[in-house]
Amino acid sequence: MPSKVHKSLDDAPRMKKRDAIETRTTSHSYTPYLPFGSLVYTAWVLMHRFSGINSKKFSTIQLYGCGDIRAPNLFGLRSQHTVHSYFGKTLSTEEVLHRHSLFGYYSLGLNENDKTEWRNRLTKERSLRGHFSKTLRIPKTEKLNANLKWCIDCANCDQLKIGFGTWRVLHQLPFISTCPIHQTQLCAVCADCQSPLDNGTKFMLPGENCSTCGSSQFTKLARIQNAAYISLIKQVEDVFQTQPKKFRPVAWNALMRTYALSFGSPRDARETLSRLICTRWEVESEDEISDLLSYPLGRGYIQSLLSGHAANTPLAAQLVVLDAMHSAFAT
Numbered sequence: 001m002p003s004k005v006h007k008s009l010d011d012a013p014r015m016k017k018r019d020a021i022e023t024r025t026t027s028h029s030y031t032p033y034l035p036f037g038s039l040v041y042t043a044w045v046l047m048h049r050f051s052g053i054n055s056k057k058f059s060t061i062q063l064y065g066c067g068d069i070r071a072p073n074l075f076g077l078r079s080q081h082t083v084h085s086y087f088g089k090t091l092s093t094e095e096v097l098h099r100h101s102l103f104g105y106y107s108l109g110l111n112e113n114d115k116t117e118w119r120n121r122l123t124k125e126r127s128l129r130g131h132f133s134k135t136l137r138i139p140k141t142e143k144l145n146a147n148l149k150w151c152i153d154c155a156n157c158d159q160l161k162i163g164f165g166t167w168r169v170l171h172q173l174p175f176i177s178t179c180p181i182h183q184t185q186l187c188a189v190c191a192d193c194q195s196p197l198d199n200g201t202k203f204m205l206p207g208e209n210c211s212t213c214g215s216s217q218f219t220k221l222a223r224i225q226n227a228a229y230i231s232l233i234k235q236v237e238d239v240f241q242t243q244p245k246k247f248r249p250v251a252w253n254a255l256m257r258t259y260a261l262s263f264g265s266p267r268d269a270r271e272t273l274s275r276l277i278c279t280r281w282e283v284e285s286e287d288e289i290s291d292l293l294s295y296p297l298g299r300g301y302i303q304s305l306l307s308g309h310a311a312n313t314p315l316a317a318q319l320v321v322l323d324a325m326h327s328a329f330a331t
């Protein structure tokens with residue numbers, strides 16, 4: 001007796017091409033569970049492999065409902081389609097964005113309106129063109145299409161738990177070179193041929209051998225020997241998981257006002273905070289933290305954040321400032 005699937009496939013020639021794609025992508029029989037914090041690109045790789053289709057463009061159409069999404073889609077464009085095609089409606093579009101894309105990190109510093117507007121664009125649009133406004137606080141210098149980074153320990157844990165490694169959202173942040181969970185240096189390129197394990201076009205997964213030369217050895221990124229850096233990346237992991245509201249403009253400005261009022265003058269507040277940050281990071285000037293991270297936190301970010309101009313600085317600057325304030329309370 002023909003199964004339901006056979007019936008659908010038999011019917012496929014009489015269907016429009018697009019309808020046939022929908023029939024396959026809504027079966028979900030080959031789409032494994034994706035752990036919290038795994039990049040939606042992992043779903044792309046899995047869908048490509050499990051579908052048994054050689055065409056990468058066809059896999060892209062299956063997952064996103066269109067063939068022109070630029071890899072590795074770090075911000076979860078077209079989540080309105082992936083909730084159906086991969087997640088089988090077990091997650092909402094917002095949950096897909098929060099758990100499986102950099103939206104879960106970058107949206108933390110936005111007000112509700114900007115966050116909703118950005119989410120609505122990401123769920124439907126095919127390109128990030130026009131998304132990099134100051135409002136979204138994504139510095140243009142970020143290397144968003146760089147080689148994908150990964151942690152050997154995370155890959156091993158994934159393989160033990162679910163049978164395959166997954167790309168992690170937070171590892172792709174430009175200032176992250178160490179795994180926030182294992183404090184292991186991340187890898188990105190092959191130690192033998194210097195090819196990236198993946199740059200969003202190879203359909204590889206962490207823990208696999210180099211697809212260019214077959215090597216299993218990968219070069220680790222340079223270690224940042226700094227306790228404040230480890231604290232920063234742990235906070236990044238924490239805020240991504242817990243989604244606090246304290247970084248949004250209204251809450252942040254209220255926090256900064258309260259802090260500044262505990263000093264005799266705004267200048268005292270700024271100088272004290274600057275001293276706290278420099279002590280914590282073991283640097284002479286807070287601008288050196290940008291050099292240490294190879295990431296532009298913005299000149300005068302303490303002044304900006306204390307003055308209620310969070311929009312001028314990336315979210316990482318807020319994390320650095322808050323960490324230094326907490327360090328003062330802890331001592």
Ligand SMILES: [Zn+2]
Nearest residue numbers: 151154179182
């Ligand atoms: Zn790890």
Ligand SMILES: [Zn+2]
Nearest residue numbers: 190193210213
């Ligand atoms: Zn290689």
